[in-house]
Amino acid sequence: MDCREIEKLITLYIDAEISRQDRHEVEEHVKHCRRCTAVFEEAQEIKDLVRRVEMDKAPHDLAVLIRSQITASAGREFAFNLLRLGSATAVFALAIYGGFAFLQGPPAPRPGAPVPVEVAMETADTPQVTAVAPVAAGNPSRANTMRRFSSPALSRLKKKIITPQVMENLVVEHVRPLPAEIQTPDSDSVARWYASKSGFYTPPPQLASWGGKMEGGRMSRFQDREAVQLFYNVQGKRVTVFMFRPDMIPDLVELNSTEAIDKTDEEDYISTTPGGRMVALFSHNGIGYSIITDLDFVVMRQCIRGIATQPF
Amino acid sequence: MLGWKKDRSKEFMTLASPVMDALYGTAMKLTRNEEVARDLVQDSYLKAFKYFDTFERGTNFKAWMFRIMTRLFYDSYNERKRNAAMFSSFDDVTINATADPDSRSGAGERRLLAQELQQALDQLPADFRLPLVLCDVHEFSYQEIAEIMECPIGTVMSRLFRARKRMKEIILNMNQTDEATTTKSGQIIPF
Numbered sequence: 001m002d003c004r005e006i007e008k009l010i011t012l013y014i015d016a017e018i019s020r021q022d023r024h025e026v027e028e029h030v031k032h033c034r035r036c037t038a039v040f041e042e043a044q045e046i047k048d049l050v051r052r053v054e055m056d057k058a059p060h061d062l063a064v065l066i067r068s069q070i071t072a073s074a075g076r077e078f079a080f081n082l083l084r085l086g087s088a089t090a091v092f093a094l095a096i097y098g099g100f101a102f103l104q105g106p107p108a109p110r111p112g113a114p115v116p117v118e119v120a121m122e123t124a125d126t127p128q129v130t131a132v133a134p135v136a137a138g139n140p141s142r143a144n145t146m147r148r149f150s151s152p153a154l155s156r157l158k159k160k161i162i163t164p165q166v167m168e169n170l171v172v173e174h175v176r177p178l179p180a181e182i183q184t185p186d187s188d189s190v191a192r193w194y195a196s197k198s199g200f201y202t203p204p205p206q207l208a209s210w211g212g213k214m215e216g217g218r219m220s221r222f223q224d225r226e227a228v229q230l231f232y233n234v235q236g237k238r239v240t241v242f243m244f245r246p247d248m249i250p251d252l253v254e255l256n257s258t259e260a261i262d263k264t265d266e267e268d269y270i271s272t273t274p275g276g277r278m279v280a281l282f283s284h285n286g287i288g289y290s291i292i293t294d295l296d297f298v299v300m301r302q303c304i305r306g307i308a309t310q311p312f
Numbered sequence: 313m314l315g316w317k318k319d320r321s322k323e324f325m326t327l328a329s330p331v332m333d334a335l336y337g338t339a340m341k342l343t344r345n346e347e348v349a350r351d352l353v354q355d356s357y358l359k360a361f362k363y364f365d366t367f368e369r370g371t372n373f374k375a376w377m378f379r380i381m382t383r384l385f386y387d388s389y390n391e392r393k394r395n396a397a398m399f400s401s402f403d404d405v406t407i408n409a410t411a412d413p414d415s416r417s418g419a420g421e422r423r424l425l426a427q428e429l430q431q432a433l434d435q436l437p438a439d440f441r442l443p444l445v446l447c448d449v450h451e452f453s454y455q456e457i458a459e460i461m462e463c464p465i466g467t468v469m470s471r472l473f474r475a476r477k478r479m480k481e482i483i484l485n486m487n488q489t490d491e492a493t494t495t496k497s498g499q500i501i502p503f
Contacts, residue, residue, distance in 0.1 A: 011473045015447060017454050046476045046483075050448040053433060054426055055337030062350055063332055066357045067325060073361055074321040 001025055003036055010040050014047050061298050068297045071266065162271040162281050166223070166249070170279055173220050173229060174240040174292040180216035180231060190217055194228045198243070200287055205241055205307045207232050212239060212303075222290070223248045239293045239303060246288035253282045255308040270300060284308055324364050327373045328357060334374065334450055335381055341445050342385055342438055352388065356381040375452060378460045382442065432482040440475035443468055 001009075006029045012018040013026050030037050182193045187204050195201050197219050204214065212234040220229035220242065227244035246252050253269040255261055269282045278300045280291040284307055291303045335356060339349035360367075360380050367376055433441060446452045446460060458465045 008469075008473060011469060011476065015454070015472070017469075042480055043476055046479050047448050049429055049483075050433065050444055050479070053341075053429055053445075053449065055333070055449060056340040056349075058332040058336035058353065059350075062336065062353065063329070066332070066354055067329075069354070069358060070321050070325060070361050073358060 001029060003029075003033060006030070006033070006036050007039050010036070010043050013040075014044050064301070065296065065298055068266070068301070072272075162269070162279055166281065167271060167273050167279050169222060170240075170242065170290055170292050171273055171275070171277055173222070173242070174238070174277070178218060181218040183216035185214045187214055190214060190230065193217065194219075194230075194243070198226065198228050200228060200243055202285060202287060203310070204230055205289070205303070205310070207234065207239065207303060207306050211235060212306075234293070234295060234299060237294045239291065239295065239299070241303075241307075242288075242290040242292075244288040244290070246283040246286065249281065249288060252288055255282045255284055255304065258305065258309060261305065261308055270297075270304075280304055282308075284310065320364065321361070324361050328360065328377065331374045331377050332357075335377060338378070338442075338445055338450070339381065339385070341433065341441060344434055348388075352381060352385055355384055355388075359384065372456060374450075375456045375460055378446065378450075378452075379462070382460050383462070385438075428483075428486055432479055432486065435482050436475055436478055440471055440478060443471045444475045444479070447472055 006026055009018060009022050009026050013023060018026065026040075030040055182190055184190060187206065191203050194204075194217060204217075207214075212232045215231040215233050217228060217230040220227050222242055222244050225244065225248055227242045230241045230243070232239040232241065253264055255264065255269070270278060270280045272278055276294075278291075278293050278295070278297065280289075280300060280303070282289055282304070289307055291300065291307075293300055293303065332353070336349060336353050339352045339356075340346070343349045343352060356377065360377055363380075367373065433444070436444070442461065443457050446457045447454075452460065454465050454468050457468045461468065
């Protein structure tokens with residue numbers, strides 16, 4: 001082999017990709033050729049240098065963000081599969097029930113019987129289920145059939161506390177440019193102000209540790225009842241925190257410690273609006289909290305942790 | 313079903329978490345931009361999770377993740393290269409030094425700092441930088457690099473060969489332009 005061929009084999013040699021025969025050839029050649037010895041040494045030096053190049057490590061917040069996105073993505077896939085399964089089950093059940101009803105004759109109608117809210121939501125929100133309506137058209141017991149055969153897990157999903165109505169209510173208040181009744185970065189002044197208005201004797205959420213700045217507050221309305229609305233500025237964007245009586249929302253998730261946060265499925269208290277805002281709803285220390293932010297999951301998590309770790 | 317959902321994401325994250333540093337480090341080397349590297353890694357993870365069912369269990373997961381990121385990088389890179397100035401310096405390789413290995417003795421020698429090594433690596437085109445990082449830093453085999461970069465093994469070999477040659481030229485050029493810090497040892501000294 002000439003020097004040109006050996007030079008190419010040197011790359012394979014230093015990367016341990018060379019065959020036994022070629023290895024022998026290179027070693028023999030290098031012993032007697034000063035030029036190829038220099039080429040060999042330089043290639044090895046470059047490899048050693050690149051091996052030692054500093055590699056950046058993934059930032060912690062990126063790892064957290066990716067983990068949350070994977071969880072959210074898994075949740076979306078799960079819900080989609082459930083809806084598909086639910087719709088297939090519903091079609092199958094209706095087919096069986098339809099055949100059965102045909103043989104038995106029409107069941108006794110119950111005039112004036114209200115359609116349960118939960119069932120109405122299922123039929124209204126689920127296009128796959130709505131699509132089977134013609135099968136059951138004219139059957140007064142359709143709603144009950146749907147209820148009987150709907151997946152329990154699907155019903156659980158539909159019972160999520162952050163309903164579209166709740167989200168809309170919160171987001172509208174979040175984006176409305178209404179004037180603050182108190183405008184100050186001083187948390188104590190804000191706490192005194194809302195204690196006199198609402199009877200909440202607890203300090204306002206401290207969001208300063210991650211760059212949040214209190215801007216002020218106003219008395220607002222949530223679910224047609226009075227609530228305290230606090231404004232914060234985080235990274236140049238507004239974060240709104242509502243404080244309200246927790247009995248206004250049934251089944252509110254209680255977050256009283258970091259352990260409680262770790263144990264609770266985030267989907268039970270955080271939702272994303274169609275416009276990309278994040279909404280959280282939970283209770284802590286006997287007060288209901290809602291956080292609305294235009295920022296990402298990481299900021300939302302920090303906000304929640306800031307509130308949930310406040311001492312009693 | 314709930315178990316399936318949690319198991320799938322848990323299995324994915326168990327495999328994917330340990331390779332995040334390697335992916336991010338490589339993304340930084342490729343994009344040389346923190347924001348773009350974050351996006352690239354994030355997109356890679358979401359895409360990998362989406363197609364996790366297609367991953368053949370028992371095969372090299374790290375190489376599979378790198379293949380996804382590499383494909384995304386080239387797609388994104390090609391797109392952004394057309395639209396943004398962010399990547400304008402990607403292939404601006406200007407080498408003034410000669411490539412003759414015999415000229416090394418006249419180039420002067422000095423301690424090569426980590427920052428300079430990084431600069432030298434940055435001056436390589438992405439097509440050379442990637443196989444070098446995959447081979448020397450992450451110790452992937454030629455076969456694995458060929459699969460990650462979706463190219464023949466011969467291309468991997470020639471790119472590595474040329475990449476090291478260019479690295480040497482760049483380093484020699486650095487030595488020539490900074491004689492004030494030369495040493496007398498006659499070798500390129502690792503930092």
